[in-house]
Amino acid sequence: MASPSSNVPKPGRTLLGFFAVLGILTVIMLLQGQVTPKLGLDLAGGTTVTLTAKTEGGKTPPSSQMDQAVKIINQRVNGLGVSDAEVSKQGTNNIIVSVGGAGQQQVVDTIGKTAKLQFRQVYASGPSTPNGQPLPSATPSASTSGSPSPSATPSGSSKPGAKPSDSSTPRGRAVSGALAAPTPTPSGSGKPSATPSGTPSTTPTTPVDPNAAGQDFSGIDDPAVIKQYQALVCSPNGGPTVPGSNNPALKWVAACDQKAENGQVTKYILGPVRVEGTQVSGANSLPPDPQNNRQSWSVSLKFKGQGTKQFGDVTSDAYKAYQQNPSAPQAQVAIILDGQVVSAPQIREGAITGGTASIDGPADSFTQSYADNLANVLKYGALPLEFQQSSIDEVSSTLGADQLHGGLIAGAIGLGLVVFYCMLYYQGLGLVAVGSLVVAGATTYLSVVILGEGMGFRLTLPHIIGLIVSIGITADSFIVYFERLRDELRAGRTLRPSVENAWKRARRTILVADAVTFIAALVLYFLAVGGVRGFAFAMGLTTLIDVVVVFFFTKPLVALLSRTEFFGRGHRFSGLNRARLRRNGPTPPAARTKSQEA
């Protein structure tokens, strides 16, 4: 055989490269430890949560609000990945959310969140004593202690296992914790010696004796809230939601921190709402960035125009307070989610006017999945109603295993027919087609398994059928090429140059046609929601695989085979026999019964 001419690429190398990539994919799949694709809700069952709207006096919530809630929950649940979750209204006040896969506790926890976001300036904060057992004193709420990270929550530097003796710190604002008694006595609080750290400029409208709790309540003109605050006992793990704390209309609210930090939960008195969650236009989770002093995962928020200004104002006020007195509680801006404080960063570096904010917290609670879920929930806005989980069930699949097997068997038969037809019509060349189909099938399988792990892609029965059908459609590309090749041969050219000439012509057709399908997949993926999105994902995937297989498998294989004697000489069963392709060819393939090559 002659050496390949210069413009002919080296098909052997391409093929080797292709199989190397397939091998790498297989290794990745094996390393992931998951060798079968994840199945969707219809095939494998999943988790169903019933969310019941909380209304005053058990009234029926307005159906428009329920529909709105369904819409938002749908966006949230589908924002988590390409899983086909189902969200539907049941009865008048329930929303049923079904997610594929068992044990989706975290998903379930986040999607039902109201996710009402508020930004308020902190006016007072202090540690809460868990469970109403008054410790004599708590540690100072040391947001004021000089060296927190920019976003440190007020309790950030408090010591675990606070002991009464700690209260002798000179920093003041040592709080006697929440006592059961309405008027807390400074029993164990050591020396509340320090002067109140409030800004002198604000004149307390309600004179509160700072010595009562060693705390400055200057500027707070609602004695009820102060009482509420003083009586407030946060639960040891964070929370609970203090009544009224989720109401943006209230000027003053008391609230608990969402998480315990170093064994302590901080409680706050917060000023009026400065920015509302409706002003958030986008949210993303960001990985830790130790170089910029961000130890945990965080959620970055982007504000709309008005929100940008409002956030600029509140941070500017906080920064002023910080400049006057670095330990002033007003230097902190609290981020309140569903009535609990997620974080209350101190504004130490000037007003934030860029229209972005970030929420972070201690690294042990701000994990990647927490940040992802929080960003996802914030992105789609707050629910118009509050919901509580009334039940969580593991649900069985809606389709029996028989449907899956049936689909697979029928699909296999169908693909078998395709193979049979290709062999009959293209004979030797049919082998290439069959090989390509097998390779396309294998690539699809590998991709689905790997992506199932990485993107939360779960196969439903429609996906599986869609994939089988797509593999059938993949054959289209081979046929376009084969027909071009045969056109060249019919025109009387020899095989070797025809392989390249036909490829040049077929390549454009294949690319243009696949581009159309790919555009369809992209548009549906980015614009549609729910099940359509998962399907579009599968469609785009198979289109890409089609192009990859034709370029890096089918064509090199044909080029390689054209060098063999069987194909190169145009054996009568090679499917490339010039004499048979032309007008005066002998009997058609259907009439032939016995094989002469055997």
Place this chain on the structure above:
Amino acid sequence: MAKNSVLSRFYRGELSADIVGRPKIWYSISGLLIIFSLVGLLVQGLNFGVEFKGGSVFTIPAPKGSSITDVRTAVTGGGVHGDPTVQKAGSNWRVTTESLTSTEVAKVKQNVSKDLGVPADKITTQVVGASWGGEISKKAWQALLVFMILIIAYLSVAFEWRMALAAVVALVHDLVITAGVYAWSGFEVTPATLLGFLTILGYSLYDAVVVFDMIKEVTRPLNSSSKITYSEAANQALSSTLVRSLNTSLVAILPVAAILFIGTTLFGAGTLKDLSLSLFVGMIVGTYSSICVATPLLVQLKEREPKYRQLRENIARRESSGKRQAKAAKVAKATAVSDDAVDDVDDVPEDDAPASVTVRKVVQTGPRQQPKKGTRQQRRGK
């Protein structure tokens, strides 16, 4: 033998048919199908599944040893049509059915209670909203619209706007007819059906694009002095890609048909049927439309272009002159046979332009000269 020769021609890729030449046949067939479909959609409407319009949900405490089939039988035995979704949720069975009236609900409860031995008052019923509600459908429509615009833009760049228009018309044609089949047959439209429709979207265009690519290639060398019109060239292209079209359609339809017929007979209705049926209908219509609707439409649009109109006129003139020549040749033959014929022919021009040789010459040679003039002018112009 005749059969063999068709197969043999198929193998050699020589199937051809004058599809472009008779657009009216195809347009009337498609027009009728579309009207039929639209009437079906308006009169019958689509039969949307529970996922789209909501329904009733029964929560039944699961008795020991009850299987999905038991529950399904019990529910359908109570007069529920279609294919209720049966799920086990915790220790309950959750059955979603179509929307039922209160009497129907009572009947189902009674039947389930009897069949499964569960007290009727333990079975709860609630109205369930659409899980594929307005939002998903609205977004899907939006996506479809954006897709159409993008595709027209893309094909206008890759090919030209006429091809984009023809391809999209064929696509709408396919979707309307497939929907019409669903309307008339009363098959339930489920999410799986919708996904089938979306697949057709890609497939129908894919087919049209491959045909157009061939037409573009074949018609590229055409100019005003070519020997064939755009229509003829397009028909040639279509014929040469016909085998490919039929092959690929067959290859794509084979798995779908297998799933539809084998899957449905073995496992009854359900997702398998919903998806494969819409694919099956859509693919057949899609193949038909890419050959018989998109291409003739494209050809009609192209023939309006001045360039190709000119070409057609030129060829027509050449042809008519050619006919004259042929006629003359015939006449010449005839002259040899009979003198009368010669007289007849000779007499005619003489009657038209009596007694003037020059005038007669103009009349005789005029038609022959005109096309020549035309081509010369064109050549000069270029």
